[in-house]
Amino acid sequence: xxxxxxxxxxxxxxxxxxxxxxxxxxxxxxxxxxxxxxxxxxxxxxxxxxxxxxxxxxxxxxxxxxxxxxxxxxxxxxxxxxxxxxxxxxxxxxxxxxxx
Amino acid sequence: xxxxxxxxxxxxxxxxxxxxxxxxxxxxxxxxxxxxxxxxxxxxxxxxxxxxxxxxxxxxxxxxxxxxxxxxxxxxxxxxxxxxxxxxxxxxxxxxxxxxxxxxxxxxxxxxxxxxxxxxxxxxxxxxxxxxxxxxxxxxxxxxxxxxxxx
Numbered sequence: 001x002x003x004x005x006x007x008x009x010x011x012x013x014x015x016x017x018x019x020x021x022x023x024x025x026x027x028x029x030x031x032x033x034x035x036x037x038x039x040x041x042x043x044x045x046x047x048x049x050x051x052x053x054x055x056x057x058x059x060x061x062x063x064x065x066x067x068x069x070x071x072x073x074x075x076x077x078x079x080x081x082x083x084x085x086x087x088x089x090x091x092x093x094x095x096x097x098x099x100x
Numbered sequence: 101x102x103x104x105x106x107x108x109x110x111x112x113x114x115x116x117x118x119x120x121x122x123x124x125x126x127x128x129x130x131x132x133x134x135x136x137x138x139x140x141x142x143x144x145x146x147x148x149x150x151x152x153x154x155x156x157x158x159x160x161x162x163x164x165x166x167x168x169x170x171x172x173x174x175x176x177x178x179x180x181x182x183x184x185x186x187x188x189x190x191x192x193x194x195x196x197x198x199x200x201x202x203x204x205x206x207x208x209x210x211x212x213x214x215x216x217x218x219x220x221x222x223x224x225x226x227x228x229x230x231x232x233x234x235x236x237x238x239x240x241x242x243x244x245x246x247x248x249x250x251x
Contacts, residue, residue, distance in 0.1 A: 008148075008155055011205055012166045016158070016219040023223075056155035072159025074222040 001092060002034040003083075004048035006064075007057065010039030013073045017052050020076060024083045029095040033087075050086045052079075102217040103244050105178035109134075111237040115184035120191065121146060124165055127181035127202040136177030137204045144171035145202070154195045161198035161232065162222060163189060169206050176211050177204040178218070182234065199232060221247040 005017035014037035021035050036048075040060055043051065050066045054073050061067045068082050087094055110130040117123050124146050131137045144167040149156065156163045179202045186196035201218070205211040221227050227247055234240045 008153065009166060009168050011168075011211070011215075012164050012203060013155060013158060015215050016164075016222075019216055019219045020223055023220075054155050054157075056153075056157070074158045074160060074162065074219070074228070076223045076225075 001032060001090060002036070002048040003050050003052060003086070004043060005035070005037040005052045006040055006043055006061065007037075007054065008040055008060075010037060010042065013054050014038065016073050017054075017070065017079070020074070020079050021052065021083060024076070024080050027080070028084070028087070029097075030087060030092060033092065049090055052082075102178070102214055102221065102247065103241065105176075105214060106180060106240060106244055108237040108241075110177070110179035111240045112179065112181040113184075113235065113237075114181060117181075117183045117185070117187055120149065120187050120189050120197070123181060123183060123187045123197070123200050124149070124202075127165060127179055127200040130179045131177045131202060131204055134177060136173070136175050138172035138174065141167055141172030141204065144168070149190050152190065154189050154192055157189055157195045157197065158222060160222075160228060161186060161196060162201070162228075163195075163197045163199070164201045164203055164218075166203040166205070173204045173206050175204070176206050176214070178202065178214060180240070182232075217244075217247060 005014040007014035018037035045064050050068055051064050052068045053061050055069055055071050058069045128142045145165050156165050181200040186198050189195035189197050227243055231243045
């Protein structure tokens with residue numbers, strides 16, 4: 001399972017999303033998800049099971065599938081909800097007790 | 101360390117900012133002065149925003165202005181500018197910004213620790229609220245130091 005955070009430069013918002021995904025996965029006690037970040041020009045369909053991008057890059061990611069669009073890069077609550085939804089959609093088990 | 105980059109010299113406040121271009125010029129000025137970036141970097145950031153690059157809006161009225169290392173970064177640096185009246189990024193009403201950061205990174209991973217701290221700080225509801233409420237560099241410094249003690 002791989003989650004990839006993507007932005008235009010590959011070192012600003014994607015970096016922040018990457019670290020926040022790590023934080024959310026740790027909270028949830030989910031292991032075995034590979035998280036990385038990259039720039040738009042370097043990613044292609046199939047590079048990850050889900051691509052996380054900020055709202056302004058939604059159109060630029062038309063060529064990708066499984067794109068998760070974030071309204072805010074720094075809203076952990078939003079990210080938590082969307083990461084959980086992706087894990088559930090992909091059939092990744094979230095350990096009991098961390099479901100809240 | 102975030103605290104070694106965001107110092108009184110790089111933590112700016114202004115109530116007289118004339119649009120987003122002025123904001124970018126102002127927030128990057130300390131990094132130009134310290135030799136962290138070249139004027140090309142400022143141009144690259146401005147051109148990127150003018151071309152529709154409002155993705156630097158992180159949410160909550162906070163923007164992280166930056167460009168690629170090869171566009172004029174000499175050494176890693178970070179600065180901030182709090183404006184008293186929201187500035188519309190690229191004159192776009194969907195992107196009112198209260199707090200600008202300017203990030204200069206020499207390579208994609210060299211600024212890992214700083215970015216981790218910044219992401220942690222800005223993603224923490226309480227600390228972010230206090231950062232936005234800060235009216236001087238000392239307030240910012242206090243918030244940053246507390247950030248260092250939270251996970």
